[in-house]
Amino acid sequence: MKRQKKFIVNGEEYIFDGTSVSLMASGEKTSTHKLSYREPNSQRSSNLKTLCLVINNSCNLCCEYCFANKGKYDKADEFMAFETAKKAIDFLINSATEHSKNKITISFFGGEPLLNFKLIKKCVEYIETFEKIKCDYMLTTNGTLLTPEKVKFLQYYNFDIMISLDGNKEFHNFYRKYHSGNGSYNDVVKGIELFTNKNLLNARITINNHNPEIHSYVDDILELGIKRITFAVDYNISAETFYLFMESLKKLMNKYYNDIMYGNYYDITNFSSVITTIALHQRKLTFCNAGISYLTVSADGKYYRCPRFVGKYDFLLEIVEETDKVKEKIEIFKKTLKNNPGERNIECKNCIYTFICGGMCYHHAIMAGKNEFENVPQECYQRQILFEGIIELICKLPTEKRRELLLFYTKLWNTMKGDTPL
């Protein structure tokens, strides 16, 4: 299939070639690009590289839309024991060493992981005893339990921190409340202010039925000194709200272009991942690393692909002791994934954006009552709007501005190098 699309921007014609993942002015030659599974610049590592530790399934907030049912994963409060974490960390380090690698990533997740800060410290202290291992640390937090002592520790170890923030005070407080019913916004802002290096922070917006107009409040987040923003749509969003979000997404891409032109650089990771994928001609063979180079361990010591599968026993891979069986399951899943999204799903096969997309989120497909490789039309549509808008944005940017933008990303990302599931 000829995976090409023409874009006319400011009277100029550009061709996006989805097979080689390149964008060129009309008349330029398509770059030649090898189509192998393990091409050098593929984003996907096929060896286990990252572990997400769900160190507790309790939370001090009770956000209505939480996929983990208010952090609990439908279970009683549970805190991971150090012995469980140690077994998982040893498995990760052994897997890396077997493949002659010395870089790993550990991501701390909950519930609210800062409720189990002691365990975070203990795990980091343990990992740091491995002199030959370089570990990148990540944390996903609601931001309400940050203290000077915790921030000092997180900054010292250069944690890449995803902090939930649903926009400005009004939007954030609508869902992100304490059990008392009070909103958590003021405490999150106090926590953010404790950071001297705010480049470590990534504000995570959940687009829900109350805050679809993201373009209208991105500046409120940037004003807090945060330079990285990631958005994800709540699966339960209504069709009407989804439409509002799509309109707002287009406005946000327009705003992003204008801000770049005025030299106001920041990172919306949903945009930068597409921009860098195209700039580096990367081919995404899966949408995320889950189940291959990224695994999750639940508080009770069970392996799953990603935190969203925790507690869904049909998707339990193995218990933490059974490392050989985990390896076997990874190999089986790799085979199931075949070579690329087009081989898993006919719609992806016929899609221009196959290789900047990577295919559907397995969890979203399952939650929508489908087979794990089937498409969820709403998400698929959203991605195509995003890809199209970002390609137009790249075409519009003068070469100098494109360079400056990539340089900005590089400098920002050098301050935190963890491996995300996406």
Ligand code: SF4
């Ligand atoms: S999930 Fe949708 S956008 Fe992505 S490759 Fe498949 S068809 Fe294209």
Ligand code: SF4
């Ligand atoms: S994209 Fe889906 S399957 Fe992958 S890590 Fe995210 S929720 Fe899990």
